[in-house]
Amino acid sequence: MKLGDLSVAYVELLARAARAEGFDPVSVLEAYQLPASRLALPGNRVSIPRFMRTGQALIEASAAPWLGLRMGALTGPANLGLAGWIAHSAATLRDACEALVRYELLFSFNARGRSALIVEQGRGQLQFYSISPYNEFNRFVVDSVLVGWMNVLNQACGEQVVASVCVEFEAPDYAEAYTRFIPCPVQFGAGCNALVLRDGTLERSLSHPCASQFRYLCDLADAELAQVRNGLSMAEQVARAISPLLKGKTPELAEVAAQMGKPGWTIKRLLAAENTSFQTVLNDARRELATCYLRETVLTMGEIAYLTGFGSATAFQRAFKRWTHETPRQYRQL
Numbered sequence: 001m002k003l004g005d006l007s008v009a010y011v012e013l014l015a016r017a018a019r020a021e022g023f024d025p026v027s028v029l030e031a032y033q034l035p036a037s038r039l040a041l042p043g044n045r046v047s048i049p050r051f052m053r054t055g056q057a058l059i060e061a062s063a064a065p066w067l068g069l070r071m072g073a074l075t076g077p078a079n080l081g082l083a084g085w086i087a088h089s090a091a092t093l094r095d096a097c098e099a100l101v102r103y104e105l106l107f108s109f110n111a112r113g114r115s116a117l118i119v120e121q122g123r124g125q126l127q128f129y130s131i132s133p134y135n136e137f138n139r140f141v142v143d144s145v146l147v148g149w150m151n152v153l154n155q156a157c158g159e160q161v162v163a164s165v166c167v168e169f170e171a172p173d174y175a176e177a178y179t180r181f182i183p184c185p186v187q188f189g190a191g192c193n194a195l196v197l198r199d200g201t202l203e204r205s206l207s208h209p210c211a212s213q214f215r216y217l218c219d220l221a222d223a224e225l226a227q228v229r230n231g232l233s234m235a236e237q238v239a240r241a242i243s244p245l246l247k248g249k250t251p252e253l254a255e256v257a258a259q260m261g262k263p264g265w266t267i268k269r270l271l272a273a274e275n276t277s278f279q280t281v282l283n284d285a286r287r288e289l290a291t292c293y294l295r296e297t298v299l300t301m302g303e304i305a306y307l308t309g310f311g312s313a314t315a316f317q318r319a320f321k322r323w324t325h326e327t328p329r330q331y332r333q334l
Helices: 009-020 026-031 048-062 067-074 077-089 093-102 139-157 175-181 211-230 234-245 253-260 264-273 278-296 301-307 313-324 328-333
Strands: 004-007 045-047 108-110 116-120 123-128 162-166 193-197
Touching (some): 004 009, 009 067, 077 139, 093 123, 093 139, 123 139, 139 162, 234 264, 253 264, 278 301, 278 328, 301 313, 301 328
Antiparallel strands (some): 004 108, 116 123, 123 193, 162 193
16 A cells, blocks of 8 residues: 555656756755656656655745645646646546546556535635645655646636635745735635535636547547556555545445445455455555555654544554554654
8 A cells, every 4th residue: 555656747847946046956856756757758767756755846946935825836737647638638628627636547646635616605615635734855846736626727727717825834935936826815724625616617618629539538548547446456445445534543344335336345355365354455555554654754643643543543553563563653764
């Protein structure tokens, strides 16, 4: 169970943003084993922890805490892969938003969740999943995604279609920079990370629709998506569905089944065919996520306990000792 990975295209965008701020990113990228030759490899991906550490290092080196906002401003359809080009050739804004969500997995996977298009009373919200707790390693990710989406949708529509931007974390030290990159109100400390679309814009026709290209690219993306999913065992699919639900609680089979769109009994049968069970997959997912968080992040024990479904750091420490015969602190110091 990985914390996640994403296309090296995001690293390339990060480097472009650093250059736009007047800093040469080559030395930092090479320090994190991300030379130009690797960024040019088709289909290559980088782990999310490495991406976050690289971003934080470039923010420090460039003295530009708003680097994620700059990334978003530089984002075009090509930077989002097939999802970006599908969105750009779509007929309506709704189709474009649905493409960004549906094909997200082709460009990035995060154990923390998936993005979504929420429509209530005709108003749309394009939501980026929560990656709290927030710190200097991950705020720039939210900045880059939300401004990047806004930029791509505005390009596709030929006008500003976002009414406001919601950000989960409280206003950071660089809050004034948001007004330079976002031409609408920004709500900090919101209940989610989202673009709130203007009323009545979901069915708006885009500037460059192309039905044949849209259908061709959707077919191509669907085939790639099926290939990705077919490469996963049922246990791996269940673990991926479990991980976003592990926030201070232990998810039940019914909740995971609803997430996967399959009956619970079908999941139990398919897991049994792989000589495992829902409880085993749940325990394994928690253990593997815990070891990744300890090894690859600077999160506190309490934060890791919450993200792996425990009600307290003490309960997490007991479980970790049972799994590994070491305390979390001992494991992290290895």
